[in-house]
Amino acid sequence: MQKKISLTLYQPDIPQNVGAAMRLCACLGVKLNLIEPFGFAWKEREFRRSGMDYIDQVDFERFASWEKFRAAHQGRIILMTTKAAVDYTDFQYRDGDTLMAGRESAGVPDAVHQTVDAGVLIPMHGAARSMNVINASSMIVGEVLRQVKMGAS
Numbered sequence: 529m530q531k532k533i534s535l536t537l538y539q540p541d542i543p544q545n546v547g548a549a550m551r552l553c554a555c556l557g558v559k560l561n562l563i564e565p566f567g568f569a570w571k572e573r574e575f576r577r578s579g580m581d582y583i584d585q586v587d588f589e590r591f592a593s594w595e596k597f598r599a600a601h602q603g604r605i606i607l608m609t610t611k612a613a614v615d616y617t618d619f620q621y622r623d624g625d626t627l628m629a630g631r632e633s634a635g636v637p638d639a640v641h642q643t644v645d646a647g648v649l650i651p652m653h654g655a656a657r658s659m660n661v662i663n664a665s666s667m668i669v670g671e672v673l674r675q676v677k678m679g680a681s
Contacts, residue, residue: 532557532558532559532587532623532624533558533559533621533623533624533625533626533627533669533672533673533676534558534559534560534561534625534626534627535549535552535553535558535559535560535561535626535627535628535629535665535669536560536561536562536563536597536605536626536627536628536629537549537560537561537562537563537628537629537661538563538594538628538629538630538631538636538640539563539564539565539566539567539631540562540566540567540568540631540632540661541566541567541568541631541632541633542567542568542632543566543568545632545660545661545662546562546566547582548662549662549665550582550583550586550588551582551586552662552665552666552669553586553587553588554582554585554586555582556669556673558669558673559587559588559589560586560587560588560589561588561589561590561591561597561601561626562588562589562590562591563590563591563593563594563597564590564591564592564593567631567632567633570590594640598643601626602624603624603625603626604622604624604625604626604645604646605625605626605628605643605644605645606619606621606625606626606627606628606644606645606646606647606648607628607630607636607640607641607644607646607647607648608627608628608629608630608647608648608649608650608664608665608668609630609635609636609641609647609648609649610635610649610652610657610658611635611641611647611649612646612647612648612649613647613649614646614647614648614649615648615649615650615651616648616649616650616667616668616671617671619646619648620675621671621672621675621676622676623676625672627665627668627669627672628644629661629662629664629665630661632661648668650664650667650668
């Protein structure tokens with residue numbers, strides 16, 4: 529039986545990124561976890577109005593804190609971070625993994641870094657430091673789905 533991979537956003541600051549994550553997850557059949565507090569007021573009506581009719585198509589869950597997420601989550605947590613040493617294409621993903629993106633303004637605290645199972649990064653060209661969190665998530669979710677599909681065949 530195939531488990532479901534998931535994408536987790538840690539205390540997102542930007543509602544448009546949450547909307548884009550909802551669309552990404554709905555289109556690819558990936559569960560979305562959202563860890564509060566958010567850097568914005570959650571207004572479902574505004575998400576719907578801004579074209580996020582995908583809110584009804586995405587399997588998503590909100591958690592009041594990192595601790596509540598950790599208590600409920602089973603499976604590995606793979607942090608997408610510029611502080612990792614492993615290229616995202618060199619990592620071996622499994623069914624049930626969750627990819628976690630940090631807060632757009634600050635990433636995740638050191639305490640969270642220390643409790644995740646692994647970290648992966650997207651190598652940047654030249655002096656570039658990082659990408660938009662959803663663009664990066666899209667790339668890495670695609671790699672996870674590729675690997676999981678290959679492993680199932």
